[in-house]
Amino acid sequence: MVEHRPWLTFLTHAVLIGGCLIIAFPIYITFVASTHSLDEITSTFPLWPGGHLIENYTRALSVGPRDLGATVGTMMLNSLIMALGITFGKIFISLLAAFAIVYFNFRFRMFFFWMIFITLMLPVEVRILPTYKVAADLKLLDTYSGLIFPLIASATATFLFRQFFMTIPDELCEAHRIDGGGPIRFFFDILLPMSRTSIAALFVILFIYGWNQYLWPLLITNDERYYTLLIGIKRMLDVGEGVAEWNIIMASSMLAMIPPVLVVIFMQKQFVKGMTETEK
Amino acid sequence: MAYVSLKNIYKSFGKTEVIHGISCDIKDGEFIVILGPSGCGKSTVLRMIAGLEAITSGEIAIDGKVVNRLEPADRDIAMVFQNYALYPHMTVYKNMAYGLRIRRMPKAEIDERVRNAAKILELTEFLDRKPRQLSGGQRQRVAMGRCIVREPKVFLFDEPLSNLDAKLRVQMRLEIRNLHEDLKITSIYVTHDQVEAMTLGDRLIVMHDGYAAQVGTPLDIYEYPATQFVAGFIGSPAMNFLNARLDPSGESVEIPGNVKLPLANSSLPEHAGKEVILGIRPEHFEPAHDGAATLDLTVDHVELLGADTLVYGHFAEDKTLSTLRLSDVQHLDKNTKLHLTVPPQKIHLFDRETGHRIGK
Numbered sequence: 001m002v003e004h005r006p007w008l009t010f011l012t013h014a015v016l017i018g019g020c021l022i023i024a025f026p027i028y029i030t031f032v033a034s035t036h037s038l039d040e041i042t043s044t045f046p047l048w049p050g051g052h053l054i055e056n057y058t059r060a061l062s063v064g065p066r067d068l069g070a071t072v073g074t075m076m077l078n079s080l081i082m083a084l085g086i087t088f089g090k091i092f093i094s095l096l097a098a099f100a101i102v103y104f105n106f107r108f109r110m111f112f113f114w115m116i117f118i119t120l121m122l123p124v125e126v127r128i129l130p131t132y133k134v135a136a137d138l139k140l141l142d143t144y145s146g147l148i149f150p151l152i153a154s155a156t157a158t159f160l161f162r163q164f165f166m167t168i169p170d171e172l173c174e175a176h177r178i179d180g181g182g183p184i185r186f187f188f189d190i191l192l193p194m195s196r197t198s199i200a201a202l203f204v205i206l207f208i209y210g211w212n213q214y215l216w217p218l219l220i221t222n223d224e225r226y227y228t229l230l231i232g233i234k235r236m237l238d239v240g241e242g243v244a245e246w247n248i249i250m251a252s253s254m255l256a257m258i259p260p261v262l263v264v265i266f267m268q269k270q271f272v273k274g275m276t277e278t279e280k
Numbered sequence: 281m282a283y284v285s286l287k288n289i290y291k292s293f294g295k296t297e298v299i300h301g302i303s304c305d306i307k308d309g310e311f312i313v314i315l316g317p318s319g320c321g322k323s324t325v326l327r328m329i330a331g332l333e334a335i336t337s338g339e340i341a342i343d344g345k346v347v348n349r350l351e352p353a354d355r356d357i358a359m360v361f362q363n364y365a366l367y368p369h370m371t372v373y374k375n376m377a378y379g380l381r382i383r384r385m386p387k388a389e390i391d392e393r394v395r396n397a398a399k400i401l402e403l404t405e406f407l408d409r410k411p412r413q414l415s416g417g418q419r420q421r422v423a424m425g426r427c428i429v430r431e432p433k434v435f436l437f438d439e440p441l442s443n444l445d446a447k448l449r450v451q452m453r454l455e456i457r458n459l460h461e462d463l464k465i466t467s468i469y470v471t472h473d474q475v476e477a478m479t480l481g482d483r484l485i486v487m488h489d490g491y492a493a494q495v496g497t498p499l500d501i502y503e504y505p506a507t508q509f510v511a512g513f514i515g516s517p518a519m520n521f522l523n524a525r526l527d528p529s530g531e532s533v534e535i536p537g538n539v540k541l542p543l544a545n546s547s548l549p550e551h552a553g554k555e556v557i558l559g560i561r562p563e564h565f566e567p568a569h570d571g572a573a574t575l576d577l578t579v580d581h582v583e584l585l586g587a588d589t590l591v592y593g594h595f596a597e598d599k600t601l602s603t604l605r606l607s608d609v610q611h612l613d614k615n616t617k618l619h620l621t622v623p624p625q626k627i628h629l630f631d632r633e634t635g636h637r638i639g640k
Contacts, residue, residue, distance in 0.1 A: 174361070
């Protein structure tokens with residue numbers, strides 16, 4: 001690492017490149033499959049991209065595969081609405097919860113904090129049945145609200161913001177009180193701008209989390225109009241006796257990868273900043 | 281501009297009482313310094329005046345108006361914090377303007393006040409910077425600017441200079457003094473640094489364990505400390521204390537080794553024969569002349585400071601280490617015996633049980 005030995009540099013690069021290739025290979029295969037016609041893939045699997053790229057992708061986006069009532073375009077939009085809803089909802093609720101826990105002195109404050117903290121141990125799957133019952137009773141099946149709200153509560157984000165707020169010196173809050181600001185003002189004028197980088201980092205994580213939700217949307221949607229892309233892809237495989245349209249499925253998979261990748265690329269700088277430094 | 285009065289202020293945290301009744305009347309435009317070692321409750325008193333801490337009992341009034349139940353913002357005070365507490369995401373300008381914006385002052389007036397304050401504090405060129413791009417001294421000035429623009433009745437300072445390096449501290453001390461002379465706003469300043477206290481304060485409140493041990497002008501406190509604690513706390517190096525006894529006539533004080541020191545002020549017959557603590561400041565020893573009662577100091581070690589020399593040693597019988605300050609550089613060997621005397625008016629006596637001062 002410190003020494004400059006050419007063969008060592010070569011070796012490290014070789015290992016890194018090898019690793020990248022191994023990880024990238026399935027994605028490459030997906031891409032290749034999405035550029036051929038169905039016949040071409042089902043006979044002998046090609047290793048080089050074919051000529052049906054535009055055809056496959058336009059078909060996926062505008063028509064969708066056979067037997068599925070929704071186009072990939074609709075499903076992407078649904079996924080996007082859900083992912084953004086979950087992301088903004090989670091950030092907003094967590095900020096408020098952390099604000100209450102850190103800055104307000106009320107009875108059973110620690111009790112509530114630990115209650116929130118304990119839910120960290122319960123993943124969505126554990127509480128999925130009661131949640132489903134509640135959502136069904138509230139008539140949230142096949143609605144965007146049903147897709148978003150049950151996933152909004154977030155112990156992790158609350159905890160993260162709590163830790164961040166605790167590093168903000170008390171004097172800042174006191175100075176603000178002397179300046180004449182109330183708690184709401186403190187939240188919007190001081191805390192929110194100061195948490196900007198943490199919010200950006202969480203946005204990346206939570207968007208990917210929201211985008212990749214599978215089990216919950218699967219349970220709560222029956223109407224194709226509310227299918228998210230991940231469910232759509234799964235449904236495309238359920239063709240019974242017929243042959244799955246692998247080229248369209250692969251094109252859909254490629255499309256499913258794009259938004260998270262974009263989010264990461266565009267927010268990379270903020271993300272790293274949020275993880276490594278705090279503005280103080 | 282306002283006077284502040286504290287009447288029997290008490291503060292308890294849970295069952296522990298930390299402030300045991302402080303009273304003080306602060307005059308209009310006065311600069312009061314609350315001085316004490318860490319943990320004596322001085323910051324708590326300031327925070328009660330600011331309204332950041334509830335008052336357990338007693339009364340705080342600003343300009344005759346009791347403010348016990350008022351929010352900090354409604355007390356018309358401004359406070360400078362030890363760590364500056366600037367809003368990190370706002371520029372210097374916005375930091376100073378923020379309090380005024382909340383109070384819905386017209387934009388033009390805010391601008392005028394901020395620029396005016398920036399001019400006084402020489403911050404004009406930094407108005408567009410963020411606090412983290414400033415040095416410690418500049419941040420401190422921004423914190424003061426934030427107070428000045430408000431034009432409050434009372435300034436509160438909570439150890440504002442303790443995060444600065446020694447040189448900057450001296451400079452900022454002067455700036456604060458000048459600022460106060462220009463603006464004449466009643467100020468209350470908390471510090472543990474006696475030099476800051478002596479140089480800044482019109483009057484000091486010396487606090488000890490939640491009590492106000494003494495209130496008075498800096499020189500008053502230096503010359504007539506009310507308790508042994510105050511005597512030991514004010515002055516550097518600290519005052520020397522020796523066990524002693526007033527002689528039966530009450531006209532002189534005797535320390536072990538049969539040395540009698542005459543007292544200046546008329547005798548203290550009511551304390552005759554009493555066991556006392558004798559206090560002498562290191563700078564008040566003088567070389568003995570013939571015939572005067574002498575104290576013999578055996579030198580243990582010497583510190584040469586350039587401007588003066590500190591001599592550490594002990595008196596014959598008493599093994600307690602005593603300090604003596606001599607001006608200029610003096611070369612003294614270990615175990616040298618120095619014959620010293622003390623002018624009678626520089627002798628301090630304290631009751632050995634209560635620690636209170638005896639006599640004038």
